[in-house]
Amino acid sequence: MRVTIAGVEFRTPVIGASGTFGYGVEFEDLISFDRIGGFVTKGLSREPMKGNPTPRIIETAAGMMNAIGLQNMGVRAFIAEKLPKLQKLNTVVIANVFGFTVEDCIEVIHALNDAPGVAMYELNASCPNTSHGGMVFGTHPNMLFDLVKQCKAVSQRPLIVKLSPNVTDVGLMGQVVEDAGGDAVSLVNTFVSLAIDIETRKPRIANVTAGLSGPAIKPIAVRMVRDVWRTAKLPIFGLGGILRGEDAVEFMMAGAAAVQVGTASFADPRAVENIATGLKRWCASHDVAQVGSLTGSMI
Numbered sequence: 001m002r003v004t005i006a007g008v009e010f011r012t013p014v015i016g017a018s019g020t021f022g023y024g025v026e027f028e029d030l031i032s033f034d035r036i037g038g039f040v041t042k043g044l045s046r047e048p049m050k051g052n053p054t055p056r057i058i059e060t061a062a063g064m065m066n067a068i069g070l071q072n073m074g075v076r077a078f079i080a081e082k083l084p085k086l087q088k089l090n091t092v093v094i095a096n097v098f099g100f101t102v103e104d105c106i107e108v109i110h111a112l113n114d115a116p117g118v119a120m121y122e123l124n125a126s127c128p129n130t131s132h133g134g135m136v137f138g139t140h141p142n143m144l145f146d147l148v149k150q151c152k153a154v155s156q157r158p159l160i161v162k163l164s165p166n167v168t169d170v171g172l173m174g175q176v177v178e179d180a181g182g183d184a185v186s187l188v189n190t191f192v193s194l195a196i197d198i199e200t201r202k203p204r205i206a207n208v209t210a211g212l213s214g215p216a217i218k219p220i221a222v223r224m225v226r227d228v229w230r231t232a233k234l235p236i237f238g239l240g241g242i243l244r245g246e247d248a249v250e251f252m253m254a255g256a257a258a259v260q261v262g263t264a265s266f267a268d269p270r271a272v273e274n275i276a277t278g279l280k281r282w283c284a285s286h287d288v289a290q291v292g293s294l295t296g297s298m299i
């Protein structure tokens with residue numbers, strides 16, 4: 001079940017997704033870390049952030065909408081308070097990084113470079129760039145190129161770039177990341193969405209718009225993984241609505257080298273472990289000797 005991505009070895013290609021796995025330590029008594037590939041931390045910013053007002057999460061027919069607003073403890077508190085505990089868990093820790101300017105992102109990466117126990121960085125490109133009128137980094141090729149190039153220049157660890165799905169040509173964005181020197185991509189982040197309470201005629205989420213995730217987005221996410229697999233020669237972390245081992249197989253056949261599990265952990269905190277077990281069983285029952293052989297194997 002082992003896979004190696006950008007020089008980092010994972011026990012299994014199934015890992016916990018950012019924002020749905022806390023800082024990892026919350027899951028210590030819930031799952032066996034030796035049965036999952038690792039996890040991605042909640043997004044970390046230069047300074048702590050309180051996030052958006054509530055309500056900021058609702059359930060939908062086949063998933064959920066969230067507008068948490070990137071609430072987090074800040075990179076320095078993460079390093080001081082969480083990282084020492086994480087090192088005892090013997091798992092691959094990927095730090096999710098974001099900022100509202102390129103300089104913000106660079107500062108977070110600088111802080112993490114000096115901290116032990118982080119294997120990779122995942123740069124969240126779905127953030128608004130306040131230096132460019134709030135345009136989302138990952139929706140503009142030139143802005144994405146600049147962000148990745150500058151972050152890669154200071155990064156002492158492999159850099160995954162997490163793509164926004166709110167674009168017409170995600171394959172182009174994968175190519176941009178490759179040209180800018182990124183080591184891997186992950187996709188997808190959430191889809192911009194809106195829900196209205198028809199009795200009050202008000203938005204159901206205080207922020208008005210929110211990110212849609214869960215099973216509803218899976219077929220779009222699988223298609224987007226395929227698009228990037230065709231345009232960029234980078235390893236892909238595929239995600240979006242994965243609930244079962246079979247969903248992970250599907251993402252890998254589309255081109256993913258590994259997968260991340262997000263919303264499923266809200267329904268069942270053991271989802272990442274169960275999906276890893278499901279993937280292993282599927283491989284055993286289909287005579288797949290090496291899970292990596294599934295990647296891009298759609299005929």
Ligand SMILES: Cc1cc2nc3c(=O)[nH]c(=O)nc-3n(C[C@H](O)[C@H](O)[C@H](O)COP(=O)(O)O)c2cc1C
Pocket residue numbers: 017018019020042043064066068070096124162188189190212213214215217239240241242260261262263264
């Ligand atoms: C409550 C919540 C918080 C999230 N926070 C982050 C975050 O801080 N950074 C990030 O890159 N993605 C974040 N995401 C996006 C997920 O990591 C994932 O890309 C998305 O939910 C799609 O996968 P899923 O359908 O398996 O949930 C968040 C998602 C949810 C539901």
